Amino acid sequence: MPRLILSPRLAASRRFTFLVLLGGILAGLVVSGGFLLTQGMGLSDLASQFVGYTFGNPAGLDQTLTRSIPLILVGLSVAVCLKVKFWNIGVEGQLWAGAMAATAVSLYHIGPEAVRLWVMCIAALLGGGLWCGVCALARIRLRANEVVTTLLMNYVAYMLAQQLLYGAWRNPQDSFPVSKVFAPGETLALLGFGHVHAGIFFSLGAALFCWWLCGFARVGYMAKAVAANPAAARAVGVPAGAVVLLMATLGGALSGLAGFTIVCGEEHRLTQFVGNDFIFPSIVIAYLARSNPLGVVVAAIAIAALYTAGDSLKAFYQLPGATVLTIEAILLLCVCCAEFWLRYQLGWAKSTKVAP
């Protein structure tokens, strides 16, 4: 009798990998669609909200693109760290650190005014990089698990921001827990399409840089070796610790840059909420993109569109805010499940007849 058996797949072709990913996403969309239909939405509602509004309507497209700016950066942050198998669960903390560093430059008038915005940008990169770099150092030197350290550093940054907003940085005009508004020269210019600001160039530039770094630079090659087998990499002379430290610091710096784009491009001040709700989407984006920096751009825009559609579901269909989170989770789960087929294959057991 022929039997179905599961056996490990030794290597999956690029085409097959892509098809599996696509299949996972499609399955996720179908399940999500089914879920929304049970929540009282019609098929035409789904089409108009998810496709028509998020991409076809100027206001919707504006929201999608503006939202995607920090999402691309935090997605890259997780993706770059994953290149060395460093799980960065701390994008919010790094984003806060970057936002606080940029705000400090504005509040204390650091650097000449003509280049203040660039000083803020560099400060944000350093702030975010430091926040993640410390965790990488702790892993290399103390073997501290980065999932725990990066996660906990979120709270440290958040509490520090609250401390500053309720203390030294509190708006002197009305005692509201927000910083003073930045000077016009300290903000990112609008590009003439709704709220889309110059931060989008930072995001796309960062994606290109990461793509080059991971795909073509020597460090990227070393990172692959470290990720595949740290001991073997070290044995052939790759400075494994330094590579991990470098990639993790870069990842943190990218999240810091996301903080910079939010305070300089959208809020024009530090508020209590700039770092909220980035951890989960950042992981989903990096995972959907399979850590490919250019894929991150596509995935981030798709997740941004999901949020845009989610807003209108909330307003016009009275669905709770958790709906978007649910859909994100469904997509992530479906892609995870699909990946099973990259490692295993289904086949018929070949029965060999043994002569009696």
Place this chain on the structure above:
Amino acid sequence: MKLTKLAGLALAALVAAAPAAQAQVKIPKPKIAFIFLGTATDGGWSQSQDTARLALAKAYGKVPFVENVPEQTDKVEQAVDLFISHGGNVIIAGSYGYSDAMAAEAKAHPNLAFINMAGISSAPNLESPYPKTYQGWYLAGMAAGYATKSKQLGMMLGFPIPDVLWDINSFALGAQATNPGTIVHVAFVNSWSDPVKEAQISQAMIQQGADVIATDMDSPAALVVAEKAGKYSVGYQVDMGKSAPNGILTSVVFHWEKELLPAVAAMKAGTWKSQGTPLYGIDTGVVDIAPLEHIPADDIAKIEAVRQKMIAGKFDVWAGPIKDQSGKVEVPAGSAPTIDQLWNMNYLVSNVKGSMK
């Protein structure tokens, strides 16, 4: 796409050329949308606004809303843009912290009407109305003065901004008027809504000897604690009597619909003009107090007499002399502050104990 862009450019040119010509906004077919700080059923701030939303829905059809929009520019703008792109032309929001975002949106959409309850920004097409909450709080202070035995009251508030300082100061003045020597312990929660902290503060104030707890917050949490301890309480925004049936004296309540219904009707008629940051008094009914309870009938009559005087415009809460905590005269005898001076209030009156920090 090209056409929209062209139209946008033309519009921008028009606005730049004639900024004053936009003074009146006509909305023949109002499509209203609401943006709430809390949930529509928060039992306070947003719920009082939701009552107005339901009244508007009765008159103009379905009024969509979004809840829990934080006081953050991009989140507010996203919500406003969402409604506008779906045909909304009367955008009504309700928080102080939305002021900057609403001003930016009003500027970007000069032909639509914007109202931000409790905001401080204004434009030809953006009005930020607020009730004279101090009238209600003065009356509530009178009631608290009659009710207290320990001569100590407690009140918690969000942030020490002028229109919140009105509330604590008028409450203290009202208590002082009916029970000289009464002091009010004050605490600023540094949030508009933090039920856990509100309950803790309420508990602490009761331990300090306060026997009337008044809340200026968006939830009835403080009242629940006072009720359990057998103390009196004063609610805010909606009648919070359900949360403290045995101890509530009254609630300072909002009736936003009394301001919003005429405003939208005027928009429809083409006669609406932003009043800037107008204050609506107890004479308009936008602010009032819930029925007084748990104090003697003749005390209620005395409070009602003052209320009637307020409605007739013959009673000013801020009539001098008013001294601040340090004893400095803020309002000299025989005078009263102007509206501008009220909007710049930055002190606590002499019988308030605690600081603005």
